[in-house]
Every structure is written in C-alpha cells, then in structure tokens.
Amino acid sequence: MSLTVTPLTPAVGAEVGNVDLKLLDTDEFARIERAWHRHSVLLFREQTLSDDDLLAFSRRLGELDPPPNQERGRISPPGYPDVYVVSNVLDEKGEPIGALGAGEATWHTDMSYLDLPPDASMLYALEIPATGGDTYFCGMQAAWAALPAALQAKLRGRRIKHDGTFNSGGYVRQGVTATDDPHRAPGAWHPAVCAHPITGVPALYLGRRRNSSIEGLSQAESDALLDELWDHATAPEFVYRHRWRLGDLVLWDNRSTMHRRDPFDNAARRVMHRTQIKGKWPPRAHVAAA
Ligand code: SIN
Numbered sequence: 001m002s003l004t005v006t007p008l009t010p011a012v013g014a015e016v017g018n019v020d021l022k023l024l025d026t027d028e029f030a031r032i033e034r035a036w037h038r039h040s041v042l043l044f045r046e047q048t049l050s051d052d053d054l055l056a057f058s059r060r061l062g063e064l065d066p067p068p069n070q071e072r073g074r075i076s077p078p079g080y081p082d083v084y085v086v087s088n089v090l091d092e093k094g095e096p097i098g099a100l101g102a103g104e105a106t107w108h109t110d111m112s113y114l115d116l117p118p119d120a121s122m123l124y125a126l127e128i129p130a131t132g133g134d135t136y137f138c139g140m141q142a143a144w145a146a147l148p149a150a151l152q153a154k155l156r157g158r159r160i161k162h163d164g165t166f167n168s169g170g171y172v173r174q175g176v177t178a179t180d181d182p183h184r185a186p187g188a189w190h191p192a193v194c195a196h197p198i199t200g201v202p203a204l205y206l207g208r209r210r211n212s213s214i215e216g217l218s219q220a221e222s223d224a225l226l227d228e229l230w231d232h233a234t235a236p237e238f239v240y241r242h243r244w245r246l247g248d249l250v251l252w253d254n255r256s257t258m259h260r261r262d263p264f265d266n267a268a269r270r271v272m273h274r275t276q277i278k279g280k281w282p283p284r285a286h287v288a289a290a
Contacts, residue, residue, distance in 0.1 A: 012139025013240035014039035102266035105168035112207035113164030127271035132264030140203040163211030182213035191285035202286035
C-alpha cells in the first residue's frame, strides 16, 4: 500500500500512514517533505526506531542541531549527543535522565531565542503515562491568516523579543542569570511575521510569552498586544492535540508552529527522544504583496 496523508485539523497537522521511517525510499521521502511543508506537523504511528534510526531519518531533513541548554545543561543518552531526552525518569543515582520533568511545558517555539533557530524538531515516544502528557501544536500560518487586517498592519515591520532565560518548564537554563526584564534577558529579536523559507507562506512568530516584547511599543502596550496575540494564536481552532501512543513520532516545523505539553503524574514514566534540524536561514520578515 502506498503512503497516505490525512489532515488532523483544518489548521495544522496530518497523519502519514503506511510508512516505516526506517525504510523510506526517495519518492516517499519527497512526499513526506511536501506534506510537512503543507501541514507543518506530521504524525507517524507504530514506528520502531532505535536512536540510530531516529538520527538517520532526522539527517534526511538536514544537518542536526545540538540539543537545547536546559535546567541541567544538555542531557543525551550515552553515545548520542544529538539526541535530547525529555523525561521525568530518574537514574539509579536519583538524577533526571532528561529535561522538563512532569510539569506543564508552556507554549513555545524551540530555541527561537537564538538568531538561527532550528528548522524542525521531532519527538519519538518510548514510554508514556496512562494519562496526561499530551502535546499540543498550534498552526501559526492559520493564526496569522485569521488576524484582523488592522492587527496585521500593526505588526508588519516590527520585531519581537524571544527570551532565552527560561525553558518551557519554567526552569532557568544552566549558566543563565534569571531576569524578568525583556530588554536585559538573553535572546533574539525576530520579525513578528515571517515568510516560510520554502513556501513563502506568512506565519505569526511569537516564540515564548515570558520576557517577550514588541519593538517600538511601551512595555504596557506591548504586553496588551502580546496577550491578545497569544490568546488568538492558541485558540482551539488553530490547535491540534496529540494523545501519545508508544511508537509515535511527531515531526514539526518550528517556523510555523508552537507547542506545549500537559503535566502528568510524576509517579508514571514518560521517556521521549527528540532531535532537531539546524536552521538553514534566519527567520525572515514576510513582505505583503503591493
Ligand atoms: C518539547 O517541548 O519538546 C517537549 C514536548 C513534550 O514533552 O511533549
């Protein structure tokens, strides 16, 4: 049977069926890449991947990007520095084997606090709790398209600060001094509306809410507008909720989505392995057609 692509919501996400990511031929990979550019998030069920398989599939999308600096630095499985472990599990010494614990991970785009954020990330489910720990993705192209024209006009030509102090679990990154001042916080300024480098489709680009600021506005004006934009972008009509099954791999486009995760029972085990693909181009402002 040939590969199938079934949309998960009108705004974002598609499930790719009849495919084994270990055995992709050139034509299948090309179809996956096209579907990814169109839907921003792709779900592949029932995969059986070793870390080597995960890395091999990841490399087909581009050069690997090192994992993010988290509350305890970068945590990878032994011998796999390009794999990032997201987990609440402790090792035999009582140390976490991964990052983010069992709490909520708030909405964010991966590593957009860098000048060159990763193009893509993917998460592979190795152990999952019976309940909780669902991951949500919002489609920032659909969110931009649905913004009132006056708001779009207000945002064009402006940049937004993407904070690098805190990770999505609310932890301060290793080696960083905590601050709640957007202008002192480490991070990057990126255009508020970016063009997708392959398709040209515009997307709202918010990154993280904490320590964010819109260029050219007072902090009070910026906070009011950011709150409005965040409420809009994360409204249910732009969101796909993913309920994990073992063997799921979810690939997302960091340029056109944000994601968050529900908390789960810390007595349960959740182990996910993540890779990410280095950005090929820095985020570029979308210019409206004349
Ligand atoms: C992440 O932000 O990459 C983690 C998402 C998750 O744990 O589901």
